[in-house]
Amino acid sequence: MKILTTVKKVVDVELTIRVESGAIVEEGLQYVMNAWDENAVEASVQLKENNGAETTLVSIGGGDDNIQIIRRGYAMGIDNGVQVDDPLLAGADSFVLARVLQKVCEKGSYDLIITGKQAQDTDNGQTGIILAENLGIPCVSNVVAMDVIDDKHIKATRLGDGGKEIVEVTLPAVVTVSDSINEPRLPQMRGLMMAKKKKIDVMDLAALGTSLDEVGGKDIRSEIVEFSRSQARKAGKKYEGDAAQITAQVVDLLVNEAKVL
DSSP: OEEEEEEOEEEOTTSOOOEETTEEOOTTOOEEEOHHHHHHHHHHHHHHHHHOOEEEEEEEOOSHHHHHHHHHHHHHTOSEEEEEOOGGGTTOOHHHHHHHHHHHHHHHTOSEEEEESOOTTTOOOOHHHHHHHHHTOOEEEEEEEEEEEETTEEEEEEEETTEEEEEEEESSEEEEEOTTSOOOOOOOHHHHHHHTTSOEEEEOTTTTTOOTTTTTTTSOSOOOOOOOOOOOOOOOOOOOSOHHHHHHHHHHHHHHTSOOO
16 A cells, blocks of 8 residues: 655744734744654554555645755655655645545555645645545545555544544545644654655656646635734633622623623
8 A cells, every 4th residue: 555645834823923014924833744644654653654555745835944844754754755845835825735636556566645634724624625626536534543444445433513434444545633643753863864865756837747737736725814813812701709799790681782682
């Protein structure tokens, strides 16, 4: 089984993010692997360890941050790394990124594509599903468990609106995983050192046999117009004293001030 795992570079949300003039201030920012994508990497490595799968990781974007993210994937146990680095893809939306990933998939003939359910910067949760549609293959989203049945079938457990759903899927297929599917491992020092020596295949659109027009890069369907600070919450009110009196006060506020009753 050949597995492709997609990862995205996102701002480290543990840091303080500043917004000025409708844009994020880049000074002092650090970028990390998207949290849901870490779960996707862990799921891929577990399938490799338990079923002898060959694993490849792909990240779209240039810069040292993306290289370090791929090397982290190596340290976690991924076999091969691909970086799609093309300045023409700056500002690409989910539809464009899905078409680029489609070209990567077609070039590698993968049996299973595993993505994170969503990205922690946009929370769109679209790219993996659009990718499956482009490839014309099944997609199971919000997956919390996976088991290999045989070389052509997997069993995926997903969280649906009414509880857990178990689906048997014919490969090739796309799976988007929830952050509750596993606990991503922390790379060991030996793995981190070995990851520095591993080769990363760097490709642009031409190397993928495509162009900006072909992936829809000149017809962006969505874009981020501006960022804004979230409004600070008003200070809460605390009541002390007789329970009956406090209840009457709170009900009065809910009816006349909050107007929720």
